Amino acid sequence: MSGGAKLNVRVAEVVEVNALIKRFRFVNRDGSPMPAFSGGSHIVVEMDDSGTRRLNPYSLMSDPEDRAGYEISVRRDDAGRGGSLYMHNHVKPGMEMVISYPVNLFALDSRARKHLMIAGGIGITPFLAQIAQLSHLGGKFELHYSARSKPLGAYMDRLTQAHPDRVHCYFDDEQQTIDLGRILSMQPLGTHLYVCGPKGMINWVLSTAEKMGWPIHALHHEEFLAPGTGKPFDVELAVSKKTITVGTTQSLLEAMEAAGVDAPYLCRGGACGQCETNVLRCDGQLLHRDHWLTPEDHASGQKIMPCVSRFEGKTLVIDR
């Protein structure tokens, strides 16, 4: 079975954090402790949305030392494909669900002398777990967290109360912006930078840091992409000897799964590399949207990440 081992859980708690965000707590159905994880890990939540199977990645935000349960926060995206709406509208306490084991693609580098964290909106979630972890181990950190407004700044109260001298909050509606150049110029040697938030923010932080001479191996970011929508297209699966149609709101990976093909995956957000697939024939345009393949891979037309990327054209044959 692709996607690694699964955990059979029960929803223990659903909390409305603010107008857009709900928090969900999962516990093992048999009452046993959850597997250990490190700050920055995510899980993939499986949803059965009236016949449509949805698998969305969410960062674990709870304290890694809390083995009694896992917590995630989900921001409602009314224009999205439906995963967050399902979580908001249908998931209730007591419900049984299936989630993946935790996977960490955004781990703290423990060799760092200091961890500089930059969060935008719901991008705060992995940092909550990392900050809990660092608080236990005594690691040094500094957080700059920007939200649209005070009411939408989830968990700001608990963060500023626990770490008043390390947490800095910014609000778009009060025209407050992170003074990135100043912050980046003041960090001691051996600082590692972590950024999680909207795509524009990630690009801004990474490109500013690189221009200021920050080494690329001290720069860490995480962004889960939703597969996105597009025109329907046909794909020939050479190994499975099937031809499938990928629908407008479906990803290539989801279409393969719907056709009963057990394709590998892990993050389902273009980040981890697990679903990398060779392209055997392509008469048309591969629409790459992942963060995994190199620009050379993208240009070669030999590989595709079915979790987020699409195709437009006449014929696509993949090695799956």
Add this chain to the structure above:
Amino acid sequence: MTKTEFPPAIKSRPVYGVLAPRPGALHLIVADGDGAAAVTDLLAKASDRASMLASTHIIYTPGPDGTDRSADLAALGAAQCYRAPTIPTLLPRLQRVLIDAHMGTQFYLAGTEGLIGQAERDIMATGFPATDIQKEHRGSTVRRVQCVHCKGITENVATDPFKCSHCGLNLYVRDHYSRRLAAFQGVNIDAEDPGQIPQSVVKFK
């Protein structure tokens, strides 16, 4: 003299590139012996040489073969240029500079493996990623070797095998390298048949 070319070896053996200017608030250059030529080549590549020099700190020491090109470096006109008499006296200055340095510092190491390795070790200890430190080998290829038996380090090893300067064992010089120790590993070559020692040859010059 240009960049040293080494034969292919095991993965553990360090590899070196060619120094190239990168953006940064401080350019910290550590070099010895013929590494000075790599430094002048580096600055010749700078798109804005004057501004790079204005934020450059050079720490230099003569090479193990006596090569001293500190005058060439002093003539460049960097913001700071310091000549230490030896590697052991160069390292405390580097360590002091690292205490106050910020992210945005670019590191350029040039010269022999002993100097490059020890500077890299001290920079790495701050948490700075080792893979982002630029290194170019120039000049002497003598090695800094740790005796894996007594743990003593012998500098400037030219022959293989050689006699450990601490415990006196006859050591075979491996390509196996420790970044933490900044040293190649030397292993007793006549452990099973004491006295059966292959002819010592000059391998590193």
